[in-house]
Amino acid sequence: MNHLILHLKKIEQLIQLILVQGYTNKNSLEIMYFSLLREEQKILNRLMKMNLDSLDAKKKLKVLLSILYRDDEAAEPLFRAWLRSSIWSPSSCPTVIERDFRKSMFREIQHELKETVPYVQQIFDQEQSRYIIPALLRTTNQRLSY
Amino acid sequence: MSWIDSRIDLNIYSQGEINQWIYSTCNICSIGCGCYIAVKDNKIVGIKGNSEHPINRGRLDPKGENQWYANNSPDRLLLPLKRDTNGELVETTWDDAFTILVNQAKRALKNYGPNGVAIYSTGQATLETYYTIAKIGRAGLRSHLLDANTRLCTATTEWGLLESFGSDGVPACYQDIDVTETLFLIGHNPAETGTVLFERIMERKKRTGKPFMIVVDPRKTLTAKEANCHLQLLPGTNVALLNGLIHLIIKNNDINKSFIKQHTIHFNQLVEAVQEWTPEKTAKETGIPVKQLELAAEQLGKTPSLVTTTLQGTYQSADATTTTVDVNNLHLIRGLIGRPGCGPLHMAGQPSSSANRTVGGVGSYPGNRNPNNPQHVKEIAQLWNVPISHLEVGPEKGIEEILHLMEEENIGLFWNIQTNPMVSLPNRKRAKKAFEKTFVVVQDPFLTETTEVADLVLPPAMWGEKDGTMENADRTINLLKKAIDPPANVLPDFDILLEFARRMDFRDRDNNPLISYTTPKECFEEWKRVSKGRPSDMSGITYEKLEKYNGLQWPVNEEHPLGTPRLYTDLNFHTTVDAAQSYGKDLFNGRERVKEEYEALNANGKAILYPTIYLPPIERPSEEYPLWLTTGRLVWHWHTRTKTGRSPALQMVAPEGYVEINPIDADRLDLLPGEVVRLISARGWIEVPTRIVDTVQPGLVFVPFHYGSWEAHQAANEITVDFTDPLSKQPTFKQSACRIEKRRKKIKITSEENLISVAKNYNLTVNEIARANKMTPPFRSDIGQEIEIPLSKVNVTIPPYMPYRKVERYPHFKQAKFPVTKIDLQD
Ligand code: SF4
Numbered sequence: 001m002n003h004l005i006l007h008l009k010k011i012e013q014l015i016q017l018i019l020v021q022g023y024t025n026k027n028s029l030e031i032m033y034f035s036l037l038r039e040e041q042k043i044l045n046r047l048m049k050m051n052l053d054s055l056d057a058k059k060k061l062k063v064l065l066s067i068l069y070r071d072d073e074a075a076e077p078l079f080r081a082w083l084r085s086s087i088w089s090p091s092s093c094p095t096v097i098e099r100d101f102r103k104s105m106f107r108e109i110q111h112e113l114k115e116t117v118p119y120v121q122q123i124f125d126q127e128q129s130r131y132i133i134p135a136l137l138r139t140t141n142q143r144l145s146y
Numbered sequence: 147m148s149w150i151d152s153r154i155d156l157n158i159y160s161q162g163e164i165n166q167w168i169y170s171t172c173n174i175c176s177i178g179c180g181c182y183i184a185v186k187d188n189k190i191v192g193i194k195g196n197s198e199h200p201i202n203r204g205r206l207d208p209k210g211e212n213q214w215y216a217n218n219s220p221d222r223l224l225l226p227l228k229r230d231t232n233g234e235l236v237e238t239t240w241d242d243a244f245t246i247l248v249n250q251a252k253r254a255l256k257n258y259g260p261n262g263v264a265i266y267s268t269g270q271a272t273l274e275t276y277y278t279i280a281k282i283g284r285a286g287l288r289s290h291l292l293d294a295n296t297r298l299c300t301a302t303t304e305w306g307l308l309e310s311f312g313s314d315g316v317p318a319c320y321q322d323i324d325v326t327e328t329l330f331l332i333g334h335n336p337a338e339t340g341t342v343l344f345e346r347i348m349e350r351k352k353r354t355g356k357p358f359m360i361v362v363d364p365r366k367t368l369t370a371k372e373a374n375c376h377l378q379l380l381p382g383t384n385v386a387l388l389n390g391l392i393h394l395i396i397k398n399n400d401i402n403k404s405f406i407k408q409h410t411i412h413f414n415q416l417v418e419a420v421q422e423w424t425p426e427k428t429a430k431e432t433g434i435p436v437k438q439l440e441l442a443a444e445q446l447g448k449t450p451s452l453v454t455t456t457l458q459g460t461y462q463s464a465d466a467t468t469t470t471v472d473v474n475n476l477h478l479i480r481g482l483i484g485r486p487g488c489g490p491l492h493m494a495g496q497p498s499s500s501a502n503r504t505v506g507g508v509g510s511y512p513g514n515r516n517p518n519n520p521q522h523v524k525e526i527a528q529l530w531n532v533p534i535s536h537l538e539v540g541p542e543k544g545i546e547e548i549l550h551l552m553e554e555e556n557i558g559l560f561w562n563i564q565t566n567p568m569v570s571l572p573n574r575k576r577a578k579k580a581f582e583k584t585f586v587v588v589q590d591p592f593l594t595e596t597t598e599v600a601d602l603v604l605p606p607a608m609w610g611e612k613d614g615t616m617e618n619a620d621r622t623i624n625l626l627k628k629a630i631d632p633p634a635n636v637l638p639d640f641d642i643l644l645e646f647a648r649r650m651d652f653r654d655r656d657n658n659p660l661i662s663y664t665t666p667k668e669c670f671e672e673w674k675r676v677s678k679g680r681p682s683d684m685s686g687i688t689y690e691k692l693e694k695y696n697g698l699q700w701p702v703n704e705e706h707p708l709g710t711p712r713l714y715t716d717l718n719f720h721t722t723v724d725a726a727q728s729y730g731k732d733l734f735n736g737r738e739r740v741k742e743e744y745e746a747l748n749a750n751g752k753a754i755l756y757p758t759i760y761l762p763p764i765e766r767p768s769e770e771y772p773l774w775l776t777t778g779r780l781v782w783h784w785h786t787r788t789k790t791g792r793s794p795a796l797q798m799v800a801p802e803g804y805v806e807i808n809p810i811d812a813d814r815l816d817l818l819p820g821e822v823v824r825l826i827s828a829r830g831w832i833e834v835p836t837r838i839v840d841t842v843q844p845g846l847v848f849v850p851f852h853y854g855s856w857e858a859h860q861a862a863n864e865i866t867v868d869f870t871d872p873l874s875k876q877p878t879f880k881q882s883a884c885r886i887e888k889r890r891k892k893i894k895i896t897s898e899e900n901l902i903s904v905a906k907n908y909n910l911t912v913n914e915i916a917r918a919n920k921m922t923p924p925f926r927s928d929i930g931q932e933i934e935i936p937l938s939k940v941n942v943t944i945p946p947y948m949p950y951r952k953v954e955r956y957p958h959f960k961q962a963k964f965p966v967t968k969i970d971l972q973d
Contacts, residue, residue, distance in 0.1 A: 028764050032734065033735070036735050063742045077546065077875075081870070085765065085867075131518060135261065135538050139259050
């Protein structure tokens with residue numbers, strides 16, 4: 001659990017860095033993924049403040065983690081689209097430095113989220129965690145041989 | 147009542163008597179017209195409308211009448227092709243092709259895992275093919291990367307319905323259009339895209355004056371021209387408009403309070419959201435005058451019955467799903483749903499795209515099941531007799547997300563079935579680069595722009611060469627019977643999939659083959675068991691019944707043996723936690739809801755109203771790209787012209803791309819009609835002749851997307867943006883920004899020349915040279931004066947097609963009478 005919390009903390013810090021930077025062009029894409037990052041931030045704060053000894057802790061944990069992953073799943077394509085839009089609208093685009101900074105933040109968030117997977121799978125069994133962790137985060141490294 | 151009488155449209159080209167007529171359904175658009183295929187000596191030689199079929203009563207439109215030519219096209223692929231070491235596509239045997247396919251699938255699964263294989267199919271195949279894709283994809287390959295070009299076509303229909311009503315399935319039907327007082331068409335141009343349905347609407351309108359038609363479209367389309375009220379809004383402002391109209395309807399107290407109380411939730415949130423959308427604010431954002439807004443709101447607020455249709459102007463625009471939900475909101479606050487003449491009728495584009503959604507070939511779960519509901523997943527596992535852990539959970543991934551995985555080199559096999567994404571995907575250069583990073587299998591009867599990036603090409607059978615069913619836009623399941631054998635060495639998609647499953651040795655829990663059926667009919671019997679008890683229950687259908695009754699609308703079961711034209715007549719919606727097909731997504735940003743959040747909504751069978759937030763289009767005209775670019779279809783062609791381009795008649799009437807530009811913009815840029823110009827966006831450029839017409843508003847240009855050859859530089863999707871709706875993941879083709887550059891050369895007038903001789907040299911008139919150079923009379927040509935000459939000019943004449951104008955006096959379109967021109971059809 002401690003390891004999981006450490007990764008969640010790291011994600012919280014990364015998101016904070018993006019949010020502190022604020023909007024750059026405030027187009028519809030940036031508005032949408034910022035709303036998701038803000039929600040992620042709230043969820044992370046609740047996760048980190050959770051009383052893990054409470055009776056319904058596991059149930060709450062499941063809901064909050066599910067929302068966290070889904071926030072990321074929705075934010076990631078919006079962010080990629082925003083990157084493209086930034087290059088295409090020179091007049092209202094963020095600077096290369098701003099773009100690269102965000103890119104690296106999102107990459108790190110993805111990396112950290114991936115790191116959480118085994119811990120979540122430990123807390124919940126494989127079957128339950130399928131409904132918590134999105135497929136691509138869970139299965140990218142799962143090889144099948146027929 | 148649909149149609150007063152029948153009229154059998156016919157297009158045969160045959161020497162001598164034909165042998166037989168085979169029962170079928172048109173395979174072009176989602177209207178679902180019944181037809182018969184003419185066969186002579188195991189060859190398709192024509193088509194005629196089915197006069198008994200309630201959808202069309204014998205009518206067919208030009209695309210429908212000419213679809214069969216492609217079957218006989220001399221350039222059909224008759225053997226599989228593989229790319230050799232020199233990079234050339236060379237013929238090979240089916241055995242070799244299957245070996246390559248199976249080896250590649252195994253390699254991809256080994257190297258990348260179950261989501262290393264993606265299947266991207268179509269909206270033009272049969273229900274049985276899609277169901278087989280779903281089963282092989284989910285239970286065999288264990289992938290959830292199943293998508294189709296329906297993502298470009300009807301994905302938003304699905305998500306709009308899931309959000310408001312808990313399940314897919316359009317509430318209203320064509321019969322409702324026949325009796326409604328008001329028809330509200332939003333981004334839907336049936337005069338060109340669903341022509342027979344439009345003829346049906348106009349036949350009644352000419353006769354009775356009804357329905358009152360309100361058309362929302364930034365272009366003056368042929369549909370808009372017939373409207374009582376055309377709301378010609380600025381591009382990308384659908385939600386602003388609907389919020390403004392709902393604001394007025396609530397303000398005028400034209401709402402059905404008891405309906406809202408009994409059958410919906412979240413009305414107060416909706417009221418709050420539309421509060422700011424005063425007529426003045428709406429007018430400013432949409433460009434529609436307040437008076438017109440008030441007129442529309444009055445009609446929509448007072449009408450006793452209303453059908454609203456939506457299509458690509460909604461689905462391929464900014465705020466696509468939000469607009470669709472806004473339409474549902476409108477019907478719900480007025481209580482206009484679940485009774486004759488009432489309800490949202492969110493359309494589909496292709497002839498069976500809806501079937502792909504229904505049976506799960508497009509990544510949805512079969513039979514409107516919820517991929518996040520363990521009970522629903524368990525049901526499928528039991529029905530298919532596979533371990534539950536083999537079935538991936540979670541919502542489908544759209545093609546844009548799959549492309550991204552390809553860019554990241556996470557896909558080992560991309561299997562493309564009967565679609566041409568190198569023409570139809572937005573920002574196609576990006577798509578091409580992604581395709582080049584993986585092993586691509588293309589299943590197509592012809593060489594296309596997409597086979598250019600294929601490693602393996604499999605030639606499938608076409609319409610008329612296989613059995614099966616299709617689902618149209620109003621839940622009608624129609625039958626298509628095999629009329630002729632496919633050419634030797636050409637296999638139906640269905641057979642290709644079955645052979646693939648056999649060679650992959652996919653098995654169920656009891657070690658029996660995963661796919662045990664061998665014919666489409668047997669497959670349909672299995673699907674019936676899977677659908678039983680679900681919203682799209684088809685347990686009461688047989689192929690024989692489909693032929694006897696000319697299509698049946700789902701659900702068809704013991705309770706409704708002859709189908710269900712209209713959904714939600716009991717006003718019970720699929721919004722209980724156990725029944726819902728999805729727990730929904732956040733309408734603002736697309737974040738998937740979790741079960742507990744859905745439970746907390748407490749909808750429990752009531753429809754869900756949503757606050758709808760307007761977000762302007764992402765790319766808008768700027769200094770560098772000052773024009774809006776929108777794309778769309780012509781009445782004469784379908785999609786990427788793989789079939790319609792092979793019909794001599796259709797190809798002759800609309801052989802190449804063009805750009806429509808308003809006379810004001812053309813004047814400002816000194817453009818000549820037909821002058822070839824370069825359209826440039828941040829993604830690339832195309833070169834097309836101009837059509838200077840006021841169908842587009844100033845500041846907007848329109849390019850048909852049908853023309854995609856790599857050499858001709860006319861592909862609209864070379865310059866479109868590839869942003870997608872956050873819920874449905876449907877691309878927003880309708881709003882990009884571009885600029886126009888003239889392609890001209892400069893010449894100096896010599897002492898031997900004058901304007902008349904220069905004009906003659908370049909095949910222009912003096913007036914054209916004067917216009918191109920902003921000269922004012924009297925036109926002088928001084929020696930040494932520099933003038934501009936357009937490099938190229940093409941006469942673009944695209945005749946409109948409006949049979950309803952003179953249905954009685956003029957014969958319908960006939961290939962023999964070709965070309966049909968304006969003169970043929972106008973007064
Ligand atoms: S309206 Fe559609 S289904 Fe009917 S004939 Fe035309 S293309 Fe075919």
